[in-house]
Amino acid sequence: MCAQSLAGEVKLPATTPAGTTGQILPGIRTTAYTHSEGDHIKYGARTAAGTSLKYGQLRSAAADWSVYPVGTVFQIEGDNALYIxxxxxxxxxxxxxxDLYKPSATSMRSWGVRKVSIRILKWGSYAKSLAILKPRQSKASHVREMVSRLVSRPA
Structure with a gap:
C-alpha cells in the first residue's frame, strides 16, 4: 500500500489549524520506545488511543497531542514507513x-536520539485528542498540561 493511500485513511482538508498537509518540518528531535520498557509495561502493547502498537508499513509514534494531535500521519524523510x-x-x-515505537529494546537503543525532517501527510484531530485526554486529566499532570494547551488553542 502506498504512503498516500495509507495517509488517506484520515480525511482532512489541505490546511488545518495544525498546519498544512504536505509540509516538511526540519530538525525534529526523535527518540524511541518499546512496549517492554519499565514505564510502558503496565500498558503492554496498547497505545493511549486504545489501539495495538503498530510496527510495519504503518508504525506507532508518541508525541505531545497538543503539538501533534492524535491521528497525525507523517513520514521521516528517507524512510518509506509511515508513522501515526x-x-x-x-x-x-x-x-x-x-517518540517512535520500536518492537525491541535492541532496535530502540539502535535508534537513540536523532534529528530528522518529517513530512506531514495528514494532521490529526485536536478535538479527538481532547476527547480522549479530558477524562484522564485527574490521573496525571502531563495529561492535565496537554488538556490545558488544547483548551487554550485558538479555534
Whole structure:
C-alpha cells in the first residue's frame, strides 16, 4: 500500500489549524520506545488511543497531542514507513519531540536520539485528542498540561 493511500485513511482538508498537509518540518528531535520498557509495561502493547502498537508499513509514534494531535500521519524523510501519532508520554509534553515505537529494546537503543525532517501527510484531530485526554486529566499532570494547551488553542 502506498504512503498516500495509507495517509488517506484520515480525511482532512489541505490546511488545518495544525498546519498544512504536505509540509516538511526540519530538525525534529526523535527518540524511541518499546512496549517492554519499565514505564510502558503496565500498558503492554496498547497505545493511549486504545489501539495495538503498530510496527510495519504503518508504525506507532508518541508525541505531545497538543503539538501533534492524535491521528497525525507523517513520514521521516528517507524512510518509506509511515508513522501515526496514537500514543503520548510524560517526557514529551511541552516538547516537539516524537517518540517512535520500536518492537525491541535492541532496535530502540539502535535508534537513540536523532534529528530528522518529517513530512506531514495528514494532521490529526485536536478535538479527538481532547476527547480522549479530558477524562484522564485527574490521573496525571502531563495529561492535565496537554488538556490545558488544547483548551487554550485558538479555534
Amino acid at each position: 501519532v496514537d500514543d503520548y508520554g510524560s517526557a514529551l509534553v511541552g516538547t516537539r519531540t516524537i
